[in-house]
Amino acid sequence: MSSPDLIGTLFALAVSCLLNLWFFVNLKAHAVNLSESQTSIPVTLPKGWWSNPDRFEAERRAIFSQTWMCVSHRGRFKTPGDYIVYEIAGFRFFMILGKDKIVRSFHNVCRHRAFPVAKKQYGSATTLGCRYHGWSYDTTGRLTKAPIFEDKPGFDKSQNSLFEIYTREDRLGFLHINPGTDAKVAKSFPTEGITTGKLARITPGVKQLSSFELEGAFNWKIIVDDFASTAASTLATGLAKCFPMLFPTPEAKLDFYPLTTVHTASGSPFWYQLTYNPISATKTALRCYVYSIKNSENFLFEQSDRRNLEQAMKKKIQGLEAEHKKVTSFGYDSASAYHKD
Numbered sequence: 001m002s003s004p005d006l007i008g009t010l011f012a013l014a015v016s017c018l019l020n021l022w023f024f025v026n027l028k029a030h031a032v033n034l035s036e037s038q039t040s041i042p043v044t045l046p047k048g049w050w051s052n053p054d055r056f057e058a059e060r061r062a063i064f065s066q067t068w069m070c071v072s073h074r075g076r077f078k079t080p081g082d083y084i085v086y087e088i089a090g091f092r093f094f095m096i097l098g099k100d101k102i103v104r105s106f107h108n109v110c111r112h113r114a115f116p117v118a119k120k121q122y123g124s125a126t127t128l129g130c131r132y133h134g135w136s137y138d139t140t141g142r143l144t145k146a147p148i149f150e151d152k153p154g155f156d157k158s159q160n161s162l163f164e165i166y167t168r169e170d171r172l173g174f175l176h177i178n179p180g181t182d183a184k185v186a187k188s189f190p191t192e193g194i195t196t197g198k199l200a201r202i203t204p205g206v207k208q209l210s211s212f213e214l215e216g217a218f219n220w221k222i223i224v225d226d227f228a229s230t231a232a233s234t235l236a237t238g239l240a241k242c243f244p245m246l247f248p249t250p251e252a253k254l255d256f257y258p259l260t261t262v263h264t265a266s267g268s269p270f271w272y273q274l275t276y277n278p279i280s281a282t283k284t285a286l287r288c289y290v291y292s293i294k295n296s297e298n299f300l301f302e303q304s305d306r307r308n309l310e311q312a313m314k315k316k317i318q319g320l321e322a323e324h325k326k327v328t329s330f331g332y333d334s335a336s337a338y339h340k341d
Contacts, residue, residue, distance in 0.1 A: 049333060051281050056278070063258065064091065066179065066185070067178065067258065072084065072175040072289075073175060073289065075207055075291050080098060080099040081096065081124045081126040082123075083118055087277060088177075088278070089278045091107075092116075093105050094117070105177050107163040109162075110130035111161070113133065141163075142161050143161055143162075169204070176256075193254045195254050197253060200265070209291060209292055211288060212310060214288075214317055216284055217321050218317075270292060270301060271290075271291055275289075
């Protein structure tokens with residue numbers, strides 16, 4: 001590259017960074033002014049927005065029964081037959097790795113009497129059987145054994161496979177499900193997550209190191225604020241590339257709406273995935289899964305690491321509970337207008 005070209009390129013880069021800086025500063029100022037002005041703007045929400053059981057049931061039908069949701073990662077499944085049972089908003093299902101190395105998801109109900117097929121929270125078995133009448137299924141959900149019924153005229157095992165849930169694995173190894181049964185779902189794909197900061201290298205072959213679950217007294221919609229704040233911070237991430245000394249971003253986050261966030265930190269051999277499970281209108285569970293950056297035995301997740309992470313997640317839940325209490329205790333959960341603070 002000639003000297004004039006090099007100078008021109010550097011000049012263009014400098015102008016671009018300065019314009020972004022100017023835009024960022026003005027955006028921040030506008031956000032502050034907007035926040036101040038909104039203190040006197042009445043906002044109306046439907047009655048029971050944060051606590052009504054009927055509204056929660058409507059959300060289950062309208063959102064969670066027909067939306068792509070990130071619920072797990074390929075690193076959790078290593079050997080054919082590895083499975084784990086999940087529950088999202090009352091929908092019970094399990095994911096299992098087949099001999100063809102594909103992870104599939106099924107409603108956790110036997111086709112005979114709707115008893116659970118997978119009894120344990122997790123395990124490894126290439127055949128799962130219902131204890132009620134011994135119906136058994138392979139890793140593809142196919143019915144392989146049906147005592148008493150197999151010899152009955154008209155009984156067709158191929159018509160009694162488990163009810164499969166649409167499942168997709170993205171390029172990073174994250175596993176998404178969609179409980180919808182519409183034909184359009186089969187042709188659809190989950191949207192890519194929104195990244196804030198420089199995400200650590202995540203691949204399908206990582207190793208899960210630990211997991212735990214906590215519960216909190218808050219409505220699942222409280223967590224949507226975390227997703228909303230991501231878009232605003234994306235600009236700051238871009239500025240960090242131009243001015244790393246002024247805008248350091250050692251931590252990064254990947255958001256998968258509506259229930260999952262992934263957190264990484266620069267230099268850390270670990271990353272973790274948080275997936276929320278709406279239990280009721282006023283109760284939500286938080287599952288935390290810890291993975292190594294590489295699939296290696298050299299990375300040890302110490303008990304102290306787990307305790308520190310659990311304490312951080314407990315504080316996070318306490319903050320969400322406080323926010324829920326705030327919006328339900330000061331008239332924000334009624335049909336009348338309220339003022340944002």
